[in-house]
Amino acid sequence: MKRLTIILLCMIVVSLQYSCKLEKETTSDQMMNVFVEDLIQKMTLEEKIGQISLFTSDWSTTGPSMRNDYIDLIKQGKAGSVFNAFTVDFVKELQRIAVEETRLHIPLLFGYDVIHGHRTIFPIPLGQASTWDTTMIEKAERIAAIEATAEGLNWVFTPMVDIARDPRWGRVMEGGGEDTFLGSQIAAARVKGLQGASLSDNNTVMACVKHFAAYGAPQAGRDYHAVDMSERSLFEWYLPVYKAAVDAGAGSVMTSFNEIAGVPSTSNKWLLTELLREQWKFDGFVVTDYNSINELIPHGVASDQAHAAELSINAGVDMDMQGSAFLDQIAELVKSKKVSEETINNAVRRILIAKYKLGLFDDPYKYCDKKRETEEIMTPEFREFAREVAAKSCVLLKNENKTLPVSANVKKIALIGPLADSKEDMLGFWSAAGQADKCVTLLEGLKNKLKGSVNIITVKGCNVLDDGFDEIGKAVSLARNVDFVILALGENRMMSGEAASRTNISLPGLQMKLAEAVIKTGKPVAVVLFNGRPLAIPELNKITPAILETWFGGTEAGNGIADVLFGDVNPSGKLTMTFPLNVGQIPVFYNTKNTGRPINPDNPHEKYKSNYLDSPNTPLYPFGYGLSYTSFNYSDIKLNKESFGMNDRIIASVDVTNTGVMDGEEIVQLYVRDMVGDVTRPVKELKGFKKIHLNKGETVTVAFTISPEDLAYYHQNMSFSADTGDFELFIGTNSEETKNKMVTIK
Numbered sequence: 001m002k003r004l005t006i007i008l009l010c011m012i013v014v015s016l017q018y019s020c021k022l023e024k025e026t027t028s029d030q031m032m033n034v035f036v037e038d039l040i041q042k043m044t045l046e047e048k049i050g051q052i053s054l055f056t057s058d059w060s061t062t063g064p065s066m067r068n069d070y071i072d073l074i075k076q077g078k079a080g081s082v083f084n085a086f087t088v089d090f091v092k093e094l095q096r097i098a099v100e101e102t103r104l105h106i107p108l109l110f111g112y113d114v115i116h117g118h119r120t121i122f123p124i125p126l127g128q129a130s131t132w133d134t135t136m137i138e139k140a141e142r143i144a145a146i147e148a149t150a151e152g153l154n155w156v157f158t159p160m161v162d163i164a165r166d167p168r169w170g171r172v173m174e175g176g177g178e179d180t181f182l183g184s185q186i187a188a189a190r191v192k193g194l195q196g197a198s199l200s201d202n203n204t205v206m207a208c209v210k211h212f213a214a215y216g217a218p219q220a221g222r223d224y225h226a227v228d229m230s231e232r233s234l235f236e237w238y239l240p241v242y243k244a245a246v247d248a249g250a251g252s253v254m255t256s257f258n259e260i261a262g263v264p265s266t267s268n269k270w271l272l273t274e275l276l277r278e279q280w281k282f283d284g285f286v287v288t289d290y291n292s293i294n295e296l297i298p299h300g301v302a303s304d305q306a307h308a309a310e311l312s313i314n315a316g317v318d319m320d321m322q323g324s325a326f327l328d329q330i331a332e333l334v335k336s337k338k339v340s341e342e343t344i345n346n347a348v349r350r351i352l353i354a355k356y357k358l359g360l361f362d363d364p365y366k367y368c369d370k371k372r373e374t375e376e377i378m379t380p381e382f383r384e385f386a387r388e389v390a391a392k393s394c395v396l397l398k399n400e401n402k403t404l405p406v407s408a409n410v411k412k413i414a415l416i417g418p419l420a421d422s423k424e425d426m427l428g429f430w431s432a433a434g435q436a437d438k439c440v441t442l443l444e445g446l447k448n449k450l451k452g453s454v455n456i457i458t459v460k461g462c463n464v465l466d467d468g469f470d471e472i473g474k475a476v477s478l479a480r481n482v483d484f485v486i487l488a489l490g491e492n493r494m495m496s497g498e499a500a501s502r503t504n505i506s507l508p509g510l511q512m513k514l515a516e517a518v519i520k521t522g523k524p525v526a527v528v529l530f531n532g533r534p535l536a537i538p539e540l541n542k543i544t545p546a547i548l549e550t551w552f553g554g555t556e557a558g559n560g561i562a563d564v565l566f567g568d569v570n571p572s573g574k575l576t577m578t579f580p581l582n583v584g585q586i587p588v589f590y591n592t593k594n595t596g597r598p599i600n601p602d603n604p605h606e607k608y609k610s611n612y613l614d615s616p617n618t619p620l621y622p623f624g625y626g627l628s629y630t631s632f633n634y635s636d637i638k639l640n641k642e643s644f645g646m647n648d649r650i651i652a653s654v655d656v657t658n659t660g661v662m663d664g665e666e667i668v669q670l671y672v673r674d675m676v677g678d679v680t681r682p683v684k685e686l687k688g689f690k691k692i693h694l695n696k697g698e699t700v701t702v703a704f705t706i707s708p709e710d711l712a713y714y715h716q717n718m719s720f721s722a723d724t725g726d727f728e729l730f731i732g733t734n735s736e737e738t739k740n741k742m743v744t745i746k
């Protein structure tokens with residue numbers, strides 16, 4: 001009733017102020033602003049500090065629980081948001097405390113790390129990115145949002161959009177890979193899928209873009225390590241992806257743990273205020289990562305917690321995740337005038353606006369629907385779609401002698417390896433509320449598909465990590481007695497994700513020994529890889545006829561992989577991160593610089609060239625790479641004209657023909673090289689891609705329109721524009737195998 005009165009008053013104010021020509025959206029914005037200002041007026045400083053403080057719930061074997069002191073904080077209006085709390089009854093009770101037992105009845109936000117699905121787990125984001133299918137990724141996020149909201153959540157700490165060029169860093173599994181152009185499209189698709197048509201719907205969640213900024217470039221690939229790079233690299237490669245997510249409407253942004261050139265993100269005023277708010281016009285709120293304000297002390301920029309709180313709030317942080325720094329320090333900082341109350345009001349306003357946009361002031365229990373909780377979780381349709389995504393995320397890395405798909409003549413299969421039947425590992429890291437017992441392993445997927453028509457015998461062979469379990473002899477005997485061997489190898493799910501950096505990214509434990517022994521039997525073998533990062537596996541690549549990269553495929557992993565192994569789905573995934581030949585090459589990525597002494601391809605070890613004494617420069621598998629069971633032929637590039645002006649565009653096209661024996665999908669990629677720039681330019685940059693379906697024998701013309709804006713870059717003075725001059729275009733099946741053609745901007 002009270003809320004209705006306020007709304008009515010607002011409407012009167014608004015209609016007096018503006019003519020009836022006023023846009024509907026503007027009217028509702030006005031109503032929102034009046035409502036929020038009215039609320040801020042009524043708040044004590046203590047209540048405001050509560051709104052900018054976020055605390056975690058716990059999760060035990062019996063379900064969710066909240067520490068008593070945090071419950072007390074909610075009751076006192078000292079905690080405005082909660083994370084890690086879900087399931088309807090639990091959320092409802094916490095929300096009830098907030099809206100019924102606090103003076104101002106302000107509802108809570110409920111946040112959670114829904115990184116690749118909530119209950120129905122999709123492949124890890126790096127796997128999803130391998131589909132290069134932004135519609136598919138958007139739909140996966142839509143499903144994640146439906147399930148998350150059905151269990152009480154209204155805010156997710158997704159998308160993670162950190163560009164990453166170093167596979168030693170475990171968190172590469174969470175992002176879209178190494179490329180800015182592709183990463184930006186994926187980032188926007190994720191935000192759209194999560195936030196849907198309107199944040200006020202009961203099945204959409206507020207997104208949180210993270211980790212702002214450049215968290216994906218820690219020195220030596222070590223998690224949380226310092227980031228130091230040129231301003232140009234930051235603007236050119238790292239920042240555009242966050243901007244794409246912000247432009248897509250993301251409601252919140254999370255600061256990163258790292259420093260950039262000496263300034264930790266959580267106290268970086270240039271980053272959070274000048275760039276994000278003033279230049280990019282971001283109007284949502286900024287939350288820290290876990291305890292990051294307190295971490296300003298070991299970073300060495302704050303002398304104590306009060307100093308850390310002062311630096312971060314004045315830099316532009318709006319909400320403190322789990323640090324208690326705002327809760328414990330802000331009142332005193334305001335009293336001593338180190339922080340203005342206006343700064344606090346700004347932070348509170350942004351958070352209240354988010355709550356308003358989610359519709360929580362209208363109905364704080366709108367995400368607490370028991371019926372939805374039972375009906376909209378893991379539906380057969382969601383699982384079916386997850387199976388499709390799992391299959392489409394697979395990347396066929398090698399397929400000599402058409403080893404795959406498994407021939408219909410095969411009657412006896414040996415499935416060998418520590419990842420053959422591991423439900424838990426299918427989830428991958430950051431698997432939110434995913435349940436291992438609901439996952440389909442590869443063994444189960446094969447059984448589901450073959451329904452007894454093929455005899456499948458399995459042996460674990462060894463453990464993933466240690467050498468304490470050795471069944472290699474048994475595996476070899478088994479392999480000798482079958483028609484076909486599938487080796488399920490890789491990392492366990494905890495070997496990537498947060499705090500999971502590795503210096504050795506080859507196959508761990510006894511797995512390589514197992515592979516060598518089994519392959520020596522001479523039986524047809526396909527390796528199915530499970531891992532959260534590019535691996536350095538040159539030896540495996542040398543001896544294995546077929547390798548299928550499957551990442552961690554989620555709930556339906558086993559079914560999706562079986563679809564690919566038996567040819568019901570023709571693999572179409574392409575790598576979005578380079579697979580190095582060895583760790584010493586890292587960072588190795590496709591859009592590198594030519595240098596003044598480029599390697600001589602005809603004499604790669606020529607002295608005084610940019611090369612290694614003991615390794616080629618080229619990686620094991622390049623960016624954009626992935627095979628199909630069919631083959632595609634590319635015609636030469638055709639141009640509608642050879643040159644174009646600054647206000648003009650050019651169309652470059654190729655005819656792609658499916659020359660193989662199966663229908664299939666191909667991801668046609670366009671790269672560009674600026675031959676002479678004001679600063680050095682990369683040897684190539686992705687500027688477009690199209691995923692096409694081709695029936696066998698079919699030819700499709702794929703055309704890309706290129707305008708000068710697509711060729712713009714940061715000059716020495718950091719102005720962003722395109723130059724006249726020559727550009728090389730590359731169109732092809734991956735970043736290395738392309739057709740080339742020169743064009744000129746006049």
Ligand code: NOJ
Binds near residue numbers: 113157210289290498
């Ligand atoms: C730390 C991680 O860096 C971040 O990605 C995550 O959202 C928070 N913890 C909350 O779990």
